[in-house]
Amino acid sequence: MFDTHCHLNFSVFDMILEETIAEAKKAGIEKILVPATDVETSKKAVEIAQKFDGVYAAVGIHPHHVYEVKSQKLKVKSYNLKLKINKLIGEIENLLKEPKVVAIGEIGLDKHIYQKTKYDNYQIDEKFIALQKKVFVAQLNLAKKYKKAVIIHNRQAKDDLLSILTNNQSLITNNNLVFHCCEPDPDLLNFAKKYHIYIGVDGDVTYDKNKQEFVKKIPLSLLVLETDSPFLTPSPLRNNEKTRFPNRPKNLSLIAQKLAEIKGEKVEKIKKITKNNTIKLFMIS
Numbered sequence: 001m002f003d004t005h006c007h008l009n010f011s012v013f014d015m016i017l018e019e020t021i022a023e024a025k026k027a028g029i030e031k032i033l034v035p036a037t038d039v040e041t042s043k044k045a046v047e048i049a050q051k052f053d054g055v056y057a058a059v060g061i062h063p064h065h066v067y068e069v070k071s072q073k074l075k076v077k078s079y080n081l082k083l084k085i086n087k088l089i090g091e092i093e094n095l096l097k098e099p100k101v102v103a104i105g106e107i108g109l110d111k112h113i114y115q116k117t118k119y120d121n122y123q124i125d126e127k128f129i130a131l132q133k134k135v136f137v138a139q140l141n142l143a144k145k146y147k148k149a150v151i152i153h154n155r156q157a158k159d160d161l162l163s164i165l166t167n168n169q170s171l172i173t174n175n176n177l178v179f180h181c182c183e184p185d186p187d188l189l190n191f192a193k194k195y196h197i198y199i200g201v202d203g204d205v206t207y208d209k210n211k212q213e214f215v216k217k218i219p220l221s222l223l224v225l226e227t228d229s230p231f232l233t234p235s236p237l238r239n240n241e242k243t244r245f246p247n248r249p250k251n252l253s254l255i256a257q258k259l260a261e262i263k264g265e266k267v268e269k270i271k272k273i274t275k276n277n278t279i280k281l282f283m284i285s
Helices: 017-026 039-051 063-070 078-096 126-146 158-167 186-195 209-216 249-263 267-282
Strands: 031-034 055-059 101-110 149-155 177-179 198-201 223-225
Touching: 017 249, 031 039, 039 055, 039 078, 039 101, 055 078, 063 078, 063 101, 063 126, 078 101, 078 126, 101 126, 101 158, 126 149, 126 158, 149 158, 158 186, 177 186, 186 198, 198 267, 209 249, 223 249, 223 267, 249 267
Parallel strands: 031 055, 055 101, 101 149, 149 177, 177 198, 198 223
Antiparallel strands: none
16 A cells, blocks of 8 residues: 555654554555655655655645745845745755655645644735745646646635646646545546546545545546545544544555445455556656
């Protein structure tokens, strides 16, 4: 199996990283992709990928962390803001040249108001969304330039996201995008079918009935598996205080089992198809 989205670069794994990867391999997880959310986690993802066989990295700026740029907007002139964005994009571009970086992500748009965030006075407004869009398109351009896959994050921003992708079709390449933890929305599914965009299925499919109904409609050819560790622990582990957090890549098998149940297929078939899909997505031999 291939865990296509596992944040081993988050601090919760610092003291248990080797143990976590060893457990995953023992559980049949042959490969893991570590996505980033900012420059720091991008660098850390690359370091982890370089250290462990079968582990790959994605680098990029998550839309939530675009707020780092916005938070300085009132302190600098507009041209300095542009320089700040260019500096961030430049740092991501340098990391894209590393051999085990196979994707850019997770990137996209996010209109969710986070209750827990390191940013003071975090709020969603038109200027912030406009800034998210600029950083998103800039990173899509990087993906095209370096022929990397794209891991797309979308939260409560479907219309704007699809508008950007529709208006920048030259920046999206068939077989090279994935909707990470895709919202159960028919418009997203129809767009994915039209452009052959993969859809990531996470632990919430084991307990969220809306996700279960959504997954029924997704062609097997578009499905990939992801734990989104340390989050979205699958049932029944999420019901136990000791196993609820952190979610770990070894739990990917529970997602595969539930997906097989929903699709009426044998679990081995699900594992094989999703692994093959992932290899095509990230162009890994």
